[in-house]
Amino acid sequence: DAKTTQPNSMESNEEEPVHLPCNHSTISGTDYIHWYRQLPSQGPEYVIHGLTSNVNNRMASLAIAEDRKSSTLILHRATLRDAAVYYCILQNAGNNRKLIWGLGTSLAVNP
Amino acid sequence: KAGVTQTPRYLIKTRGQQVTLSCSPISGHRSVSWYQQTPGQGLQFLFEYFSETQRNKGNFPGRFSGRQFSNSRSEMNVSTLELGDSALYLCASSALVGSSYNEQFFGPGTRLTVL
Numbered sequence: 001d002a003k004t005t006q007p008n009s010m011e012s013n014e015e016e017p018v019h020l021p022c023n024h025s026t027i028s029g030t031d032y033i034h035w036y037r038q039l040p041s042q043g044p045e046y047v048i049h050g051l052t053s054n055v056n057n058r059m060a061s062l063a064i065a066e067d068r069k070s071s072t073l074i075l076h077r078a079t080l081r082d083a084a085v086y087y088c089i090l091q092n093a094g095n096n097r098k099l100i101w102g103l104g105t106s107l108a109v110n111p
Numbered sequence: 112k113a114g115v116t117q118t119p120r121y122l123i124k125t126r127g128q129q130v131t132l133s134c135s136p137i138s139g140h141r142s143v144s145w146y147q148q149t150p151g152q153g154l155q156f157l158f159e160y161f162s163e164t165q166r167n168k169g170n171f172p173g174r175f176s177g178r179q180f181s182n183s184r185s186e187m188n189v190s191t192l193e194l195g196d197s198a199l200y201l202c203a204s205s206a207l208v209g210s211s212y213n214e215q216f217f218g219p220g221t222r223l224t225v226l
Contacts, residue, residue: 036215043115043201043217044154087154098167099215101146101154 004088004102011108012078020073020105022088027068032091034099035062035073037084044087047073083109113138115204115218123224129190132221136183136204142166143185144215145177148199157200160185189223197225 005023012018024033034049048055048062050071055062061074075082085104092098116135124130136143144167145157156169160179177187183204189196199222203215 041219043203043219044215045217046214049214098156098159098169099144101156103153 003100004090006086006088006102006105008103009106009108011110012075013110014080015077018075018078018082018107018109020075020086020088020107021070022072022102023070024088024090025069027090028092030092033062033064033068033071034089034091035060036087036089037082038087038104039081039084047086049091078107078109080109080111083107115202115216117200117202117218117221119221120219121222121224123226124192125226126192126194128192129188130192130223131186131188132200132202132223134185134187134202134204134218136185136202137216140204140206140216141183142205143179143183144203144205145185145187146201146203147171148201148220149197154201157187192225194225197223199223 032049032051035047036044037047038044048057048060050062050064063072085106087101087104089099089101115137118133134143142161144159146154147157148154157171157175158165158177159167163179174190179185199220201217201220203217205215
């Protein structure tokens with residue numbers, strides 16, 4: 001199973017952009033890249049996902065490297081409510097479809 | 112739409128006992144997945160059910176089992192509890208339409224403590 005590597009923790013200031021990196025050097029051609037986040041005392045929630053092209057939604061942007069061996073989640077303006085653990089996850093496409101979770105990056109946002 | 116609900120929210124058991132956790136998915140969702148979350152291991156996939164059938168299984172011992180009912184509600188059972196089973200157990204549901212990706216919606220989890 002392909003794995004992801006993320007920094008254990010990162011820190012940001014409120015209203016500044018945040019770039020959360022993820023390495024997935026063993027990704028296969030059909031694996032989707034997902035990002036979820038987990039706020040304190042809650043279950044994880046979906047942030048964004050992509051396959052090959054960069055993606056944008058109301059929460060964040062996902063930049064995927066051309067060789068797909070890494071990706072970056074971009075929060076354009078961090079707020080205190082964005083303090084959470086961010087997980088970069090690969091999904092095996094096809095019948096398996098299992099999500100393979102790493103340990104995530106704990107993001108602290110300073111006021 | 113109501114979110115994913117899990118019961119109970121907190122549970123304390125002793126070693127050797129068994130436990131059953133319940134998950135009600137979002138209405139219309141037919142896929143239910145279970146995860147174990149511990150500080151050292153992060154989220155680890157237990158199993159996924161779709162239309163009452165187990166589709167995927169993680170690398171957990173046979174003491175961990177699950178089932179899904181015709182209304183898509185799911186239960187997981189852990190028999191002969193060990194101290195290491197203390198964890199947050201998360202349930203997630205998704206619509207699972209065709210082969211396209213489906214966002215997973217998580218419940219708040221059940222915090223199991225084994226003494």
